[in-house]
Amino acid sequence: MKRRSQAVELWLQPEIFKALADETRLAVLARIAVAGRPMTVSEIKDCCGIHLSGVSRHLIQLRRAGLVHAEKDGREVRYRLQADDVIALLRGLADSLESCGKNCCVEE
């Protein structure tokens, strides 16, 4: 044994959590997820009560965090979820937390 911290170091970067730590950004993500298709900034704007420029900024932030992907189409930009990396991160984090609970934190 003695294998406790194998994955703990991986989640020391707060970037993705910072991207998720805002109500408006979560609403934006949920909007895209519920729509089930790539959406333009103007379409997404309706899900949250803020100015279009703010929505644009939030989407850029989500893109930098790897949570969405932007695709330019004429003068529109369509954003779609890019969830694979995030899913892997979340599952890995859950697994390492679980193994910590089972392998370390219980045995005194």
Added chain:
Amino acid sequence: MKRRSQAVELWLQPEIFKALADETRLAVLARIAVAGRPMTVSEIKDCCGIHLSGVSRHLIQLRRAGLVHAEKDGREVRYRLQADDVIALLRGLADSLESCGKNCCVEE
């Protein structure tokens, strides 16, 4: 089908992500996880280069988010991971993201 957004509404609360969106707090969590046992504030302090009072504040924040549990023991307070809820949240989030990717976002 048409079942797309079954769990999307669940993660509209940014509280837990806010708690995780700070490098120092992640270091604190990792410190407790790696130690594999409840730790006092003074012990945890060594993992991050900030003042003890700041560590205390971060731990209180993590406790309010449900990420750790505090147990008073004499004049010390021992903090331990309270990971079950977080694991469930992370897995649920991963699942709902995955189903969104499979059921909606692909089919254009």
Added chain:
DNA sequence: TTTAAATTTGCATCCTTGCGCAACTATGCT
């Protein structure tokens, strides 16, 4: 009781972040 140690809290400061507004860029339409 007096003293010391562990933790929390009040206060001031500094830095970050979300926001609206206006200007700018890029693209399509007539």
Added chain:
DNA sequence: AGCATAGTTGCGCAAGGATGCAAATTTAAA
């Protein structure tokens, strides 16, 4: 070319958050 539409960016402001220091609180020890 001229104009309209979609989106991004610069700027300033206000709110929030992280930090250190010092005081307060709680509890153990002498």
